[in-house]
Each structure stands twice: as C-alpha cells, then as structure tokens.
Amino acid sequence: MSDIVEIEQPQDAGHEMRDEIRQISDKFRARRQLRSRLMVILCGVALGVTAIPLGLLLYQLFRRGLPVILHASFFTQLPATPTLIAPNATGGVSNAIIGSLVLTAYAAVMAIPIGVLVGVYLAESSSKLAAALRVISQTMAGAPSILMGLFAFSFILQDLHVGFSAIAGSFALAVLMLPVIVIASEIAVRGVPNTLREAGLALGAKPHKVSLKIVLPAAVTGIVTGIILAISRAIGETAPVLLVIGGGYINSWKPLDPVSALPLSIYENAKSEWPSLRTEVWGIALVLVVFVFVLSLSARIWASRKQQAR
Amino acid sequence: MDQEFMSKMETKVDAPATLEATATKPERGAAAMQLKDVSVSFHGRTAVRDCTFDITKNRVTSLIGPSGSGKTTLLRALNRLHDLTPGAKVGGTIMLEGTDIYRGDITVTELRTRVGMVFQRPNPFPTMSIYENAISGLRFNGIKKKSILDEAAESSLKSAALWDSVQSRLKVAASNLSGGEQQRLCIARALAMDPEVLLMDEPTSALDPIATLKIEELMTTLKERVTVIIVTHNMQQAARISDDCAFLLMGEDRAGELIEFDTTEKIFNNPIDSRTLDYTLGRFG
Numbered sequence: 001m002s003d004i005v006e007i008e009q010p011q012d013a014g015h016e017m018r019d020e021i022r023q024i025s026d027k028f029r030a031r032r033q034l035r036s037r038l039m040v041i042l043c044g045v046a047l048g049v050t051a052i053p054l055g056l057l058l059y060q061l062f063r064r065g066l067p068v069i070l071h072a073s074f075f076t077q078l079p080a081t082p083t084l085i086a087p088n089a090t091g092g093v094s095n096a097i098i099g100s101l102v103l104t105a106y107a108a109v110m111a112i113p114i115g116v117l118v119g120v121y122l123a124e125s126s127s128k129l130a131a132a133l134r135v136i137s138q139t140m141a142g143a144p145s146i147l148m149g150l151f152a153f154s155f156i157l158q159d160l161h162v163g164f165s166a167i168a169g170s171f172a173l174a175v176l177m178l179p180v181i182v183i184a185s186e187i188a189v190r191g192v193p194n195t196l197r198e199a200g201l202a203l204g205a206k207p208h209k210v211s212l213k214i215v216l217p218a219a220v221t222g223i224v225t226g227i228i229l230a231i232s233r234a235i236g237e238t239a240p241v242l243l244v245i246g247g248g249y250i251n252s253w254k255p256l257d258p259v260s261a262l263p264l265s266i267y268e269n270a271k272s273e274w275p276s277l278r279t280e281v282w283g284i285a286l287v288l289v290v291f292v293f294v295l296s297l298s299a300r301i302w303a304s305r306k307q308q309a310r
Numbered sequence: 311m312d313q314e315f316m317s318k319m320e321t322k323v324d325a326p327a328t329l330e331a332t333a334t335k336p337e338r339g340a341a342a343m344q345l346k347d348v349s350v351s352f353h354g355r356t357a358v359r360d361c362t363f364d365i366t367k368n369r370v371t372s373l374i375g376p377s378g379s380g381k382t383t384l385l386r387a388l389n390r391l392h393d394l395t396p397g398a399k400v401g402g403t404i405m406l407e408g409t410d411i412y413r414g415d416i417t418v419t420e421l422r423t424r425v426g427m428v429f430q431r432p433n434p435f436p437t438m439s440i441y442e443n444a445i446s447g448l449r450f451n452g453i454k455k456k457s458i459l460d461e462a463a464e465s466s467l468k469s470a471a472l473w474d475s476v477q478s479r480l481k482v483a484a485s486n487l488s489g490g491e492q493q494r495l496c497i498a499r500a501l502a503m504d505p506e507v508l509l510m511d512e513p514t515s516a517l518d519p520i521a522t523l524k525i526e527e528l529m530t531t532l533k534e535r536v537t538v539i540i541v542t543h544n545m546q547q548a549a550r551i552s553d554d555c556a557f558l559l560m561g562e563d564r565a566g567e568l569i570e571f572d573t574t575e576k577i578f579n580n581p582i583d584s585r586t587l588d589y590t591l592g593r594f595g
Binding site for chain 2: 126196198199200202203205207209213
C-alpha cells in the first residue's frame with residue numbers, strides 16, 4: 001500500500017520533560033506504597049475484629065461445655081428432673097441428640113430430591129414457570145424461620161390432625177432447607193460448561209438425558225456443598241421445630257413420636273430455674289457446634305477429593 | 311442404490327443454478343448432504359446465507375474463511391444444534407440422503423446419531439471414564455447390552471487411533487488424558503454411533519502441532535467410512551486434508567456468505583473469484 005502516513009517526530013521532547021515525568025511518577029509511587037501499607041494495616045484490624053469475638057465464643061464454649069460433655073451420662077441418659085431434695089441431679093441429652101438426627105434425616109430425605117430437581121429445572125429451563133419458581137425460592141430463603149414452624153403447625157397439626165411429632169418438625173425443616181438446596185443446585189448446574197451439553201445433544205441424547213446423565217454428575221460437588229449447608233442450617237434451628245415437635249422426653253426414631261432437638265433443649269434449659277440444667281446448656285451447644293463442624297469439614301474434604309480426581 | 315437415490319434427488323432438488331462450479335459434475339460421487347440456499351439468522355439478524363453446495367460421500371469437505379464468515383454457524387445447522395438457541399432460524403433446505411433434516415421424516419435425535427460432531431475444544435464428559443465416554447452415545451440411545459458396548463468401545467477407540475494407549479486404563483477418568491488424546495476420545499465417542507457424516511469444528515485449534523498431525527492423519531483414514539466436514543482457520547490444514555473446499559466471507563452487512571465451492575485443488579490453485587485467491591494467498595483474513 002502506498003498511502004502509509006509518515007508520522008512526524010517532534011524535534012526534541014527534551015530532557016526537561018522526561019525529568020519532570022520521572023519526578024512525578026516517583027512521587028506517585030511513594031504515595032501509592034504508603035497507601036498500600038495503610039490498606040494492609042486496615043485489613044489486619046478488620047481481621048482482628050472478626051477473629052476476637054469468634055475466638056472468645058469458642059473459648060467459652062469449650063471451657064464451659066467440655067466439663068459437661070465429659071460427664072459419662074451426658075450422651076446416654078435422658079434429661080434429669082431436679083427436685084428440691086436433689087437440686088443438682090445430672091442427666092443427659094440423649095433424647096435431643098437422637099431427636100436432632102431424626103429430624104434432620106427425615107427433613108433431608110424430603111428436601112434433597114425435590115430441591116435438586118427444582119434447581120436443575122431452574123438452570124436448564126427458561127420458561128415462565130422457572131422464573132416464578134426462582135422468585136418463590138429466593139423469597140423463601142429470606143423468610144424468617146419461625147414462619148416455617150407456623151406453617152407446619154397449621155398444616156400438619158391442625159389441618160392433617162397429626163400430633164406433636166418428629167415428622168411435623170422435619171416438614172418445617174425441609175421447607176427451610178428447600179430454597180437453600182434449590183439455589184445452590186441452580187448455581188452449580190449453571191456452572192457446567194455448555195460444551196458438555198452440546199456434546200451430549202450432538203450424540204443424539206434427549207435434553208432430559210443430557211440434564212440427568214451429564215450436567216447433574218458434573219455439578220454434583222456444588223450441589224452436595226449446598227445440601228451440607230442446608231443441613232447445617234436446619235440442625236441448628238430452634239424456631240421451626242419449637243411449635244411442632246412436642247419436646248419429647250423419650251429416645252425415639254419413630255416419625256410420629258414427639259421428639260426433642262439440641263437447639264430446643266438449649267432454649268429450654270437456659271430458661272430453667274435449676275442451675276444444674278442451666279450449666280448443661282454449654283455442653284449441648286458444644287455438641288451442636290461439633291456436629292455442624294464435622295459435617296462441613298467432611299463435605300469440604302469430599303469436594304476437594306472429587307475435584308482432584310478429575 | 312446410489313443411482314436410484316440420485317435420480318430421486320434430481321426430481322426433488324433443483325440443481326444450484328447460480329454457482330457454476332458446484333457439485334453436480336459427473337465425476338463426483340453421490341452426495342451425503344445437499345445444501346440449498348441455506349441461511350442462519352439469530353433474532354432476525356442474518357449470520358450466514360446463500361450457501362448452496364453438495365457434500366460428497368467419503369470425502370473431506372473443508373469450510374474456510376476469516377472470523378465472522380459464518381463457518382461454524384453453518385456447520386452447526388447441519389446437525390440442528392441451533393435448535394435450542396432462542397431466536398435462531400435456519401432457512402433453505404439441508405438434505406441428508408434425500409431427507410430434509412428440518413422438515414422431513416427424521417427426528418432431531420436420529421439426525422444427530424447419523425451426523426456426529428467433534429468440537430473446537432476437547433469436551434469429554436468429566437465424570438465418566440474413558441470407556442464410558444466412548445460408549446456414552448450408545449447408552450444415551452438406550453443400548454445396555456454389555457457385549458455390544460464392549461465391542462463398540464474397542465472398535466471406536468481403534469478407529470480413533472487411541473486403543474493401544476488406553477487399552478490398559480479404560481476405567482480411568484477421561485480427564486487424565488492429554489489434550490490430543492481427549493480430542494481423539496471425542497472422535498471415538500462420535501464414531502461409536504457409526505455416523506454417516508462427521509462434523510468437525512476446528513478440531514485441532516486447541517492442540518499442539520504433534521497432536522494436530524495425528525488428528526489430520528486420522529481424518530484421511532476416516533473418510534473411507536464416514537464423510538467428513540471440517541471447519542478450519544488453518545489454510546494449510548484445509549489444503550493438506552480436504553478434497554473439497556467451501557470459501558465463506560463476511561458481506562457488507564456483516565453476514566457470512568458462500569463465495570466459492572469447488573475441489574480444494576481448484577480453490578487453492580485456480581479459483582474463480584479473486585477474493586478466494588486473495589484469502590488463500592494470505593492477503594487478508
């Protein structure tokens with residue numbers, strides 16, 4: 001091409017100008033370093049502010065909780081009923097431990113299949129129904145948990161005439177878990193690269209097979225993380241079960257029996273007039289925290305192994 | 311049978327009149343696919359149009375042209391992969407062995423088992439083993455018998471020149487393979503369906519030169535059993551491996567269109583359109 005424009009070079013940009021540029025940039029760099037150091041300090045302070053209360057909480061939990069749970073009967077016995085003659089009677093919380101496990105297990109059985117399928121549907125469909133379901137599940141995720149308790153109370157206890165029971169509490173917890181699982185599953189499924197879907201379609205797979213056999217397995221890590229999050233939240237909730245499980249003083253796995261739960265017994269022991277019961281609160285809280293910790297830790301380990309295997 | 315088919319075709323489809331050098335020349339074999347006035351638009355905006363040419367059986371046909379000329383868009387129309395894209399519309403007719411693939415008596419899933427596809431980046435299913443990947447298409451289409459699956463896995467992996475290196479580790483996750491091996495696994499996965507046509511969308515653009523060479527060698531042997539249509543950015547590749555060549559270019563309204571279709575030899579040595587010559591000589595694009 002002939003019409004290449006020749007660029008005129010300025011005769012002499014001059015040392016002065018270059019020196020000035022250097023001076024300004026040196027000053028700028030010094031200021032930037034100062035600002036950078038300030039930001040690091042600020043981040044450190046923020047970290048301290050976050051870590052200190054957390055550390056104190058854990059310290060309190062272990063200092064007061066450990067002596068309680070080291071008591072041999074704590075895991076195996078039913079709660080004691082102190083009297084004026086024996087005000088320091090010590091029992092256990094076996095009913096609440098079993099109750100919490102039962103409640104969460106039934107709730108998980110109800111919430112996981114529905115939640116995962118709805119999540120997959122929301123991610124793979126662009127229908128109006130999907131949009132509506134998404135708004136509903138986001139609203140449900142933000143709703144106060146006592147609402148689930150009220151709902152379970154009016155629906156299971158009043159409408160269906162089922163008494164105070166594990167199943168009623170599980171229902172409330174399942175409703176609580178559902179939006180968490182739906183949202184986590186949708187995000188995980190959306191994260192699956194589209195090229196995998198196309199690969200499946202190009203092999204003549206029907207869209208539902210692509211969703212179930214390719215997309216769902218590829219999203220399983222994110223989905224399981226969401227499920228564990230939902231379970232962790234449900235196991236620590238008092239409000240949804242408060243109205244419907246009946247706080248049973250028996251060890252029972254049956255869905256129609258009244259049961260207790262760890263958070264509920266914290267609530268009840270804390271407002272008890274007997275000091276021996278009030279000190280037990282910390283032991284129960286410690287058990288609850290350890291439960292949740294073990295759950296999320298195992299989920300993390302499982303997820304990272306799964307990731308490495310790929 | 312081919313003659314019968316051809317005579318049927320002639321009554322059904324008009325020979326393209328506007329382009330002189332299309333595939334109705336007598337020395338050509340039977341057509342595997344025939345494109346007539348094919349266009350693809352997204353939300354009313356044309357991405358590629360005016361594509362009329364025949365894809366001859368047991369030959370490698372390459373689609374070349376600069377970015378934005380609609381090569382991949384056209385390729386994806388051939389197995390109806392645009393179906394799930396909202397707002398996508400395919401115009402004109404595309405025939406597979408005499409059947410209109412959009413309006414004829416063929417389901418989209420059947421079409422895709424007959425017209426396989428290999429993508430730009432290797433995309434084996436990450437949760438499946440090498441074996442499971444190879445036979446995944448058969449499983450999706452309801453084949454469960456282990457003896458059939460085992461045989462299909464072995465023969466397709468052999469066809470993709472992968473069997474020797476993976477034979478001892480079929481149960482290993484497919485992601486453990488190198489990029490080139492993964493792409494050959496994707497070819498095996500497509501071949502397991504025993505397709506008539508294999509679409510390849512820049513299958514070597516994410517691979518190193520040695521892996522590229524292996525795939526190219528593979529293509530030249532594959533055309534004995536399957537008709538290959540390949541999109542490529544690489545003109546040397548098109549010249550090396552393809553028998554026929556379609557050159558596409560973006561028009562003034564930013565829609566791609568077919569400039570010329572002929573044997574690769576003609577396109578590269580003695581094209582009719584000066585733009586084809588400019589492109590193959592590397593003057594633009």
